[in-house]
Amino acid sequence: MLPVATGDGGPPIIIPDQGAGDALLQPFDMEEHPQGGFHGLLEVIPTKADYVLDLIRANSLWPLLSGLSCCAIEMMSTATSVNDIDRFGMFPFRASPRQADVLIVAGTLTTKMAGPLVRLWEQMPEPKWVVAMGTCTTSGGRFKRSYSVVQGVDRVMPVDVYVPGCPPRPEGLIYGMMKLHELVKQRRGQWSTYVDRGPQRTRWEGDVR
Amino acid sequence: MEHVRRSRTAAHALGRRRALTTPVAAGALVRLLTEHLSADLRDLWTDADTVEFTIDGARALDVLTTLRDDDDFAFFMLADAAAVDYGPNEHFEVVYHLFSWKHPAWLRVRARVDRAEPRLPTITGLWEGAMFHEREMYDMMGIVFDGNRDLRRIYMSPDYRSFPHRKDFVLPDDAADSAAAGVNPLERPETWDLTRFRDAPGVTFAASELREDAPAEAVEDGETLADQSRPR
Amino acid sequence: MTTIDRDTRIPDPIELDRAEEERLRAAAGLGPVRTERGEYAGFDQVGIPDRPPQTEREREVYSLDEGEMLVNMGPQHPSTHGVMRLVVKVRGEIIVDIDPVLGYLHRGIEKLCENATYTTVLTYVDPMDYLSTMHNEHAPAIAFEKLYGIEPPRRAEYIRALVVELNRIFSHGLMMGFLALDMGGLTPILYAFINRDEIVDMLSAISGQRMLFNFFRVGGVNFDTNDEFLSRLGTWRSRVMKNIEMNEHMITDNEIFRARTIGMGTLTGQEAISLGVTGPNLRASGVPFDVRRAHPYSIYRELEFDVITQESGDSYARYLQRIAEIKQSIHLIDQIIDRMPHGPVQAQVPGIIRPKPGRAYAAVESPRGLYSVYSISDGGPNPYRFRMRDPSFISLQAVPKVMPGKLVADTMAVMASFDPVMGGVDK
Numbered sequence: 049m050l051p052v053a054t055g056d057g058g059p060p061i062i063i064p065d066q067g068a069g070d071a072l073l074q075p076f077d078m079e080e081h082p083q084g085g086f087h088g089l090l091e092v093i094p095t096k097a098d099y100v101l102d103l104i105r106a107n108s109l110w111p112l113l114s115g116l117s118c119c120a121i122e123m124m125s126t127a128t129s130v131n132d133i134d135r136f137g138m139f140p141f142r143a144s145p146r147q148a149d150v151l152i153v154a155g156t157l158t159t160k161m162a163g164p165l166v167r168l169w170e171q172m173p174e175p176k177w178v179v180a181m182g183t184c185t186t187s188g189g190r191f192k193r194s195y196s197v198v199q200g201v202d203r204v205m206p207v208d209v210y211v212p213g214c215p216p217r218p219e220g221l222i223y224g225m226m227k228l229h230e231l232v233k234q235r236r237g238q239w240s241t242y243v244d245r246g247p248q249r250t251r252w253e254g255d256v257r
Numbered sequence: 258m259e260h261v262r263r264s265r266t267a268a269h270a271l272g273r274r275r276a277l278t279t280p281v282a283a284g285a286l287v288r289l290l291t292e293h294l295s296a297d298l299r300d301l302w303t304d305a306d307t308v309e310f311t312i313d314g315a316r317a318l319d320v321l322t323t324l325r326d327d328d329d330f331a332f333f334m335l336a337d338a339a340a341v342d343y344g345p346n347e348h349f350e351v352v353y354h355l356f357s358w359k360h361p362a363w364l365r366v367r368a369r370v371d372r373a374e375p376r377l378p379t380i381t382g383l384w385e386g387a388m389f390h391e392r393e394m395y396d397m398m399g400i401v402f403d404g405n406r407d408l409r410r411i412y413m414s415p416d417y418r419s420f421p422h423r424k425d426f427v428l429p430d431d432a433a434d435s436a437a438a439g440v441n442p443l444e445r446p447e448t449w450d451l452t453r454f455r456d457a458p459g460v461t462f463a464a465s466e467l468r469e470d471a472p473a474e475a476v477e478d479g480e481t482l483a484d485q486s487r488p489r
Numbered sequence: 490m491t492t493i494d495r496d497t498r499i500p501d502p503i504e505l506d507r508a509e510e511e512r513l514r515a516a517a518g519l520g521p522v523r524t525e526r527g528e529y530a531g532f533d534q535v536g537i538p539d540r541p542p543q544t545e546r547e548r549e550v551y552s553l554d555e556g557e558m559l560v561n562m563g564p565q566h567p568s569t570h571g572v573m574r575l576v577v578k579v580r581g582e583i584i585v586d587i588d589p590v591l592g593y594l595h596r597g598i599e600k601l602c603e604n605a606t607y608t609t610v611l612t613y614v615d616p617m618d619y620l621s622t623m624h625n626e627h628a629p630a631i632a633f634e635k636l637y638g639i640e641p642p643r644r645a646e647y648i649r650a651l652v653v654e655l656n657r658i659f660s661h662g663l664m665m666g667f668l669a670l671d672m673g674g675l676t677p678i679l680y681a682f683i684n685r686d687e688i689v690d691m692l693s694a695i696s697g698q699r700m701l702f703n704f705f706r707v708g709g710v711n712f713d714t715n716d717e718f719l720s721r722l723g724t725w726r727s728r729v730m731k732n733i734e735m736n737e738h739m740i741t742d743n744e745i746f747r748a749r750t751i752g753m754g755t756l757t758g759q760e761a762i763s764l765g766v767t768g769p770n771l772r773a774s775g776v777p778f779d780v781r782r783a784h785p786y787s788i789y790r791e792l793e794f795d796v797i798t799q800e801s802g803d804s805y806a807r808y809l810q811r812i813a814e815i816k817q818s819i820h821l822i823d824q825i826i827d828r829m830p831h832g833p834v835q836a837q838v839p840g841i842i843r844p845k846p847g848r849a850y851a852a853v854e855s856p857r858g859l860y861s862v863y864s865i866s867d868g869g870p871n872p873y874r875f876r877m878r879d880p881s882f883i884s885l886q887a888v889p890k891v892m893p894g895k896l897v898a899d900t901m902a903v904m905a906s907f908d909p910v911m912g913g914v915d916k
Binding site: 112113114115116117118120121122124125128129130143155156158160161164165168190191193194195196197214215217 | 563564565566567571572592593594595596597598600601604612613616619620678679682683685686689699700701911912915
């Protein structure tokens with residue numbers, strides 16, 4: 049076993065060799081490891097690798113199949129043959145949030161659905177983006193005074209792109225996705241300000257899951 | 258398309274009237290109703306294509322059973338069951354719409370329900386499809402149907418406390434001012450934990466660029482509110 | 490043939506576990522695990538409310554017997570009907586009971602309509618059953634015209650019938666696509682959306698909107714036909730029969746589709762009437778009830794069309810029924826185009842109408858069934874009570890009735906054959 053650079057008192061960087069023994073089995077924190085995670089200036093200066101990574105992410109955003117109401121039909125219309133977002137890489141509408149990048153909230157969000165939708169969003173791994181499609185998700189839309197509609201999905205989750213319309217034309221949604229591509233490439237999404245501190249959803253009385 | 262041509266006069270004659278039946282056919286239904294159900298009818302009224310009468314809530318099940326099972330009536334289909342609130346000091350009404358092959362007019366049965374004790378016998382024994390109608394009437398209006406095996410809320414969450422379609426449940430000009438605002442913590446910003454958005458790893462801009470969230474709307478003396486879109 | 494005697498057969502894992510547990514509990518001196526069957530399970534399982542059951546039926550559904558399990562087909566699921574939650578009690582793969590939980594899209598439209606003028610109400614009802622918007626507007630328009638005591642001009646009635654039948658065609662086409670999609674067939678939905686896009690571009694030429702058209706007014710329709718609409722209509726009409734037949738042949742004779750829909754979700758006519766199912770679902774069970782024939786409205790008394798029924802009442806029959814209805818609708822559109830009169834398209838009514846106090850009920854045949862509106866007027870500018878009866882809401886009660894005994898994978902297929910749209914279900 050030959051420890052190479054030890055840095056400033058951190059755990060030894062071990063080149064796996066024959067007979068490394070149980071040095072490899074010692075637990076170490078990925079955050080602390082010099083070879084893991086970004087540190088210092090590396091965070092701030094986007095390198096070529098970051099740029100390529102962002103380009104890859106932008107051109108292969110996988111939406112979550114979560115259409116709530118009428119906008120879902122226009123989202124499906126955007127996804128099918130005439131206005132095709134498969135050409136932008138968004139063909140697979142994933143059923144599971146664990147595999148999705150972008151949550152297109154298409155349709156009216158009601159107070160009963162808000163819980164499941166936030167849970168879906170929390171289950172999505174980072175980086176993730178949210179597109180609020182339609183006026184119902186932007187601001188409550190035509191249901192502004194309703195007793196059971198959440199007045200805009202940004203009341204419950206951070207939103208990156210708002211696409212107005214009732215419902216927005218497929219061309220409008222595609223324009224929104226182009227804006228999202230810009231955000232992705234410039235790393236201006238809201239996800240970067242989010243820290244997962246574990247399950248901390250508000251639970252209220254009679255919360256039915 | 259020759260076979261679909263009709264004479265112009267017939268088309269004109271048919272098109273202008275909204276009346277469905279000649280008065281004789283509707284009269285047959287009215288006559289049958291007065292014969293069979295005269296004890297229960299409070300108020301009989303006919304329109305061009307509807308015959309309507311009012312009954313007491315307690316008699317609803319018996320009247321509807323007669324209407325469905327009697328051969329003269331044969332109202333086999335329940336088209337609609339609705340609840341109406343006539344005001345904060347008035348009664349409720351449960352309105353059933355029925356259809357029969359023998360009587361081309363719609364039949365409207367209005368069952369009057371007391372507001373203080375809104376109970377009605379269930380008709381799920383006659384039509385299983387009335388289950389969702391009755392659940393909706395309970396959820397939105399608070400009318401209880403005796404004998405219904407599944408009378409729980411259908412649209413709102415089970416812990417919801419109001420009955421939205423009542424006339425004393427008022428939708429305000431601004432949803433934020435309604436009594437229902439803030440029942441759900443998702444609509445109360447003070448319950449949100451925004452600290453989780455403040456620090457994050459992998460952030461590509463300097464921490465000095467992060468701003469505090471805007472403070473709550475407190476108006477200091479001598480200053481005016483920025484948003485004058487509604488009085489606060 | 491070798492026989493396997495009882496001692497050497499491979500025991501069921503459940504039995505192994507149970508035997509092991511009994512042995513361990515006996516060794517530890519504890520009693521057996523379950524003394525009572527079907528006791529109400531607590532909160533520690535998915536989908537069960539953490540409060541005592543409120544009703545008998547709830548207790549029935551959420552009490553688990555031996556080997557039963559609750560599976561939550563949650564508000565977000567790959568099937569495309571919208572946000573509906575089904576709590577399914579399964580034993581292995583076989584469904585024992587279903588409890589639909591609705592309300593995830595309840596927007597309070599009826600209450601909002603009580604604070605809106607009659608013309609605004611016609612915009613509020615659009616997003617209810619968002620795949621059949623024209624029908625959603627047709628029923629209130631008729632009801633308000635009854636209250637106000639007017640009749641729309643003849644040309645308006647014909648245009649109404651035309652757009653209503655166009656809406657029916659693309660709605661049924663979408664049902665065919667969704668039915669195949671819920672079974673995993675990804676191609677027919679693309680064809681269904683191509684169909685829809687053609688028709689919807691046509692309707693956007695006449696009403697300005699692709700989806701929530703806002704086309705009907707009290708007293709007529711908003712716009713007259715224009716050149717673009719007629720040109721698109723002609724092009725579409727020349728191609729539609731071939732398109733429908735192509736789409737149909739893709740699925741109808743497909744082995745997998747037939748195996749998964751024939752005999753599934755069978756509903757007899759009597760059951761369907763009792764459950765309140767209407768529309769193509771009812772006609773597929775053999776009952777020839779069509780609102781356009783039973784209680785004619787608009788110009789349907791003058792138009793010639795057949796009320797088609799199927800005998801079997803299963804999913805395949807519901808699918809065939811919709812294909813037949815598409816063809817009937819095309820026939821109706823031909824007649825409408827043939828004899829559309831000239832004239833105004835909107836009666837002269839003021840912007841805010843104040844009908845005399847009264848009550849009106851109007852029912853139309855929507856692609857999902859009997860869609861009706863009951864409206865009470867108190868003489869003011871807003872309706873006093875505006876009630877919509879949505880067909881998908883009531884048809885959904887058929888699902889817990891036909892599904893027990895079938896496999897879990899058939900749930901969405903049978904549900905798709907009933908074609909519910911959650912906007913209408915939840916209002």
